[in-house]
Amino acid sequence: xxxxxxxxxxxxxxxxxxxxxxxxxxxxxxxxxxxxxxGHRSAAQRRAIRxxxxxxxxxxxxxxxxxxxxxDFERAVLLWTLDPAERDAWLANEAVRKWRPENRxxxxxxxxxxxxxxxxxxxxxxxxxxxxxxxxxxAHTTGDFRKLLVPLVSAYRYEGEEINLTLAKSxxxxxxxxISDKAYNHEELIRILTTRSKAQLIKTFNHxxxxxxxxxxxxxxxxxxxxxxxxxRATIRCICCPERYFEKVIRLAINGxxxxxxxxTRVITIRAEVDLKVIAEVYxxxxxxxxxxxxxxxxxxxxxxMLLALLGQEA
Amino acid sequence: xxxxxxxxxxxxxxxxxxxxxxxxxxxxxxxxxxxxxxGHRSAAQRRAIRxxxxxxxxxxxxxxxxxxxxxDFERAVLLWTLDPAERDAWLANEAVRKWRPENRxxxxxxxxxxxxxxxxxxxxxxxxxxxxxxxxxxAHTTGDFRKLLVPLVSAYRYEGEEINLTLAKSxxxxxxxxISDKAYNHEELIRILTTRSKAQLIKTFNHxxxxxxxxxxxxxxxxxxxxxxxxxRATIRCICCPERYFEKVIRLAINGxxxxxxxxTRVITIRAEVDLKVIAEVYxxxxxxxxxxxxxxxxxxxxxxMLLALLGQEA
Numbered sequence: 001x002x003x004x005x006x007x008x009x010x011x012x013x014x015x016x017x018x019x020x021x022x023x024x025x026x027x028x029x030x031x032x033x034x035x036x037x038x039g040h041r042s043a044a045q046r047r048a049i050r051x052x053x054x055x056x057x058x059x060x061x062x063x064x065x066x067x068x069x070x071x072d073f074e075r076a077v078l079l080w081t082l083d084p085a086e087r088d089a090w091l092a093n094e095a096v097r098k099w100r101p102e103n104r105x106x107x108x109x110x111x112x113x114x115x116x117x118x119x120x121x122x123x124x125x126x127x128x129x130x131x132x133x134x135x136x137x138x139a140h141t142t143g144d145f146r147k148l149l150v151p152l153v154s155a156y157r158y159e160g161e162e163i164n165l166t167l168a169k170s171x172x173x174x175x176x177x178x179i180s181d182k183a184y185n186h187e188e189l190i191r192i193l194t195t196r197s198k199a200q201l202i203k204t205f206n207h208x209x210x211x212x213x214x215x216x217x218x219x220x221x222x223x224x225x226x227x228x229x230x231x232x233r234a235t236i237r238c239i240c241c242p243e244r245y246f247e248k249v250i251r252l253a254i255n256g257x258x259x260x261x262x263x264x265t266r267v268i269t270i271r272a273e274v275d276l277k278v279i280a281e282v283y284x285x286x287x288x289x290x291x292x293x294x295x296x297x298x299x300x301x302x303x304x305x306m307l308l309a310l311l312g313q314e315a
Numbered sequence: 316x317x318x319x320x321x322x323x324x325x326x327x328x329x330x331x332x333x334x335x336x337x338x339x340x341x342x343x344x345x346x347x348x349x350x351x352x353x354g355h356r357s358a359a360q361r362r363a364i365r366x367x368x369x370x371x372x373x374x375x376x377x378x379x380x381x382x383x384x385x386x387d388f389e390r391a392v393l394l395w396t397l398d399p400a401e402r403d404a405w406l407a408n409e410a411v412r413k414w415r416p417e418n419r420x421x422x423x424x425x426x427x428x429x430x431x432x433x434x435x436x437x438x439x440x441x442x443x444x445x446x447x448x449x450x451x452x453x454a455h456t457t458g459d460f461r462k463l464l465v466p467l468v469s470a471y472r473y474e475g476e477e478i479n480l481t482l483a484k485s486x487x488x489x490x491x492x493x494i495s496d497k498a499y500n501h502e503e504l505i506r507i508l509t510t511r512s513k514a515q516l517i518k519t520f521n522h523x524x525x526x527x528x529x530x531x532x533x534x535x536x537x538x539x540x541x542x543x544x545x546x547x548r549a550t551i552r553c554i555c556c557p558e559r560y561f562e563k564v565i566r567l568a569i570n571g572x573x574x575x576x577x578x579x580t581r582v583i584t585i586r587a588e589v590d591l592k593v594i595a596e597v598y599x600x601x602x603x604x605x606x607x608x609x610x611x612x613x614x615x616x617x618x619x620x621m622l623l624a625l626l627g628q629e630a
Contacts, residue, residue: 119434119471122471123471126471126473126474126475130473130475130477131473131512132470132471132472132473132510132512133471134466134469134470134471134510135472135473135510135511135512138506138509138510139506139510146502146506150466150506150510151449151465151466151469154449154466154469154470154471155447155449155469156434156437156438156441156447156448156449156469157447157450158441158445158446158447158450159441160441160445162445187461191453191454191461191465194453195447195449195450195453195454195465196450197446197447197450
C-alpha cells in the first residue's frame with residue numbers, strides 16, 4: 001500500500017505550476033510551499049504540473065527546482081518529481097557510472113519492479129541517455145557481477161501464476177549443489193535467478209528450504225563478507241519479499257554511522273506510491289519504533305519535512 | 316519494400332471469413348480461394364478476419380485451416396496468417412524445442428527485427444507459452460551458444476542514430492584482438508555484438524574493415540566448418556544487411572540437395588510485408604534468375620501458388 005496522501009480535491013496543474021513559480025520568486029525560496037504541493041501529488045499529477053510549468057514559463061520545472069534548492073532536500077524533491085520509470089533510469093545510470101560492487105540499485109530496479117515496469121525503465125533509459133541500459137551495465141561492470149547484472153536488467157520475466165513443480169524441485173537441488181560447491185557464479189545458478197518467473201522462483205526457494213532445512217539465503221551468507229554473495233541475497237530478497245528488503249535498507253541507512261541519506265531518499269521516493277505503508281509497518285515491528293519517529297530523529301529541516309510528507313503526513 | 320499485394324478494395328472481414336468458411340465446406344477444400352483471400356491481406360486485415368471468423372463460427376480460423384490443409388502449404392498458410400509477433404514467438408519456440416547449433420531462427424528474430432518488434436515477440440511468447448523467451452532459450456541451449464543467444468534475445472538495443480566514433484575504433488580493435496586470438500566466445504566480443512546499437516555496430520564493423528583490411532565476417536570464416544562461428548557471422552549479417560542475409564537463406568534453401576521448404580516458407584512469410592521485394596532484387600542480381608522463376612522450378616501445387624502470391628503475384 002502506498003503511503004502518499006493526495007488531497008480529495010487538488011488545484012489544476014497550471015494553478016500548481018503558478019504556486020511553484022511563486023515559491024521560487026523573490027528573496028529566498030518557499031520550501032514549505034514546494035513540499036505542500038509536490039509532496040502530495042500522484043505521478044500523473046506531477047507529470048501534468050511539469051507540462052503546465054513548461055507551457056507557462058518556457059522552462060523545465062526540474063531545472064527551476066535545481067536552481068532553487070540544494071542538498072538532500074533537492075535530491076529528494078527531484079527524484080520524487082520524476083516519473084517512476086524516468087527516476088529508475090536516472091538512478092540506474094548513476095549506479096552504472098559510479099559502479100561499486102556493494103551498489104544494490106541495479107538489482108532493486110531489475111528485481112523489485114514488475115516486468116512491464118522494468119521494460120518502461122529500459123525505454124526511459126533510451127530516451128534520456130541515448131544508449132541501452134544493458135549496454136551501459138555490460139560496459140561498466142566486470143566479472144561475476146556482469147554475469148549477474150546484465151541478464152537481470154535485460155529480463156522480461158513471465159508473470160503468470162503457472163508453476164512447474166518438478167522444475168522447482170530439480171532447480172532447488174541444482175541451486176543447493178552449486179551453493180554447496182561454493183560455485184556461486186555458476187552459469188546454471190545465474191540462469192535460474194535471472195530468467196525464471198518470480199512465482200516459480202518462490203516455489204523453488206520454498207522447496208529448497210523444505211528439502212535442505214535452511215533458507216537459500218542462509219546458505220549464501222559468508223564470513224568474511226563477500227559483495228557478490230550479498231548481491232545474490234539481495235536479488236533473492238527483492239524477488240521474494242521486497243517490503244522486507246526495503247525495510248532493511250532503511251534500517252541500515254538510519255542505524256549506520258551517520259545517516260545514508262541517498263539510500264533513505266531512494267527507498268522513500270521509489271516506494272511512496274507503491275508499498276511504503278507496508279514497509280513502515282514492517283519497520284515498526286522490527287525496530288519497535290514508528291518509521292516516522294526514526295526519520296524525525298535522523299534528519300532535519302526541509303529534507304525531513306519532504307520525507308515525512310511522502311510517508312503520509314497530511315498536508 | 317514489401318512484396319505483398321493487397322487489392323485497392325477488399326471485402327469486409329466477415330465477408331472474407333464467410334468465403335473462407337465456404338472454401339472449407341463440402342467435398343474437398345478450395346485451396347485457390349484460401350490463397351486468393353489470405354495471400355492478399357495485410358497483417359491487420361488477417362487479424363480482423365480471424366476475429367470475424369471466431370465470432371461467426373465460434374471456432375479459431377487457424378484450427379479450421381489446420382483441419383483442411385496439410386504439408387508445406389499448411390505451414391505456409393498458418394505461419395502467414397499469424398500476426399508477425401505471434402509468428403516469431405511460434406518459430407522461436409519451435410527452434411528452442413528442437414534446438415540444434417545450426418539453427419539460425421533465434422538469431423534472425425533477435426537481430427533482423429527492430430527493438431520494439433523483438434519486445435513484441437517476447438510479449439507474444441509470454442501469452443502463448445506461459446514462459447519467457449529468454450528463459451526457454453537459456454534452459455535449452457548450452458555453452459557458447461547460450462552465452463550468445465540469451466543476451467541476443469533479451470536485448471533492447473538503442474535505435475537512435477548517435478554514434479560514438481572513439482568507441483567504434485576501440486571496439487573494432489577489441490574485436491580484432493579476440494578474433495586474432497581465436498577467442499570467439501570471449502565475453503567482450505559477445506558483449507559488443509549483443510548490446511551495442513545497430514548504427515554503432517555498423518560503424519565498428521566499417522572501422523574494422525578500414526583498419527585491418529578485411530571485413531570482420533571474413534575473419535570469422537573457418538575451415539573446417541564451425542557452427543558457432545557461423546552463428547556469429549549470421550548475427551553480424553542480420554544486423555548489417557538483413558536483405559542479403561535472407562537472400563542467402565533462400566538461395567541455399569533452393570540450391571541445396573532437395574528444397575529446404577521450412578527455410579523458404581519462413582523467409583517468405585516473415586519478409587513479405589517487410590522487404591521481400593528488395594530480397595527478390597538481390598536474389599535476381601546474385602543468381603541471374605528472378606526469384607519467382609526459381610521458386611516455380613523448386614515447388615509445386617498449392618504451396619507454390621501461396622509463395623508466389625506472397626511474392627506479389629496479382630490475385
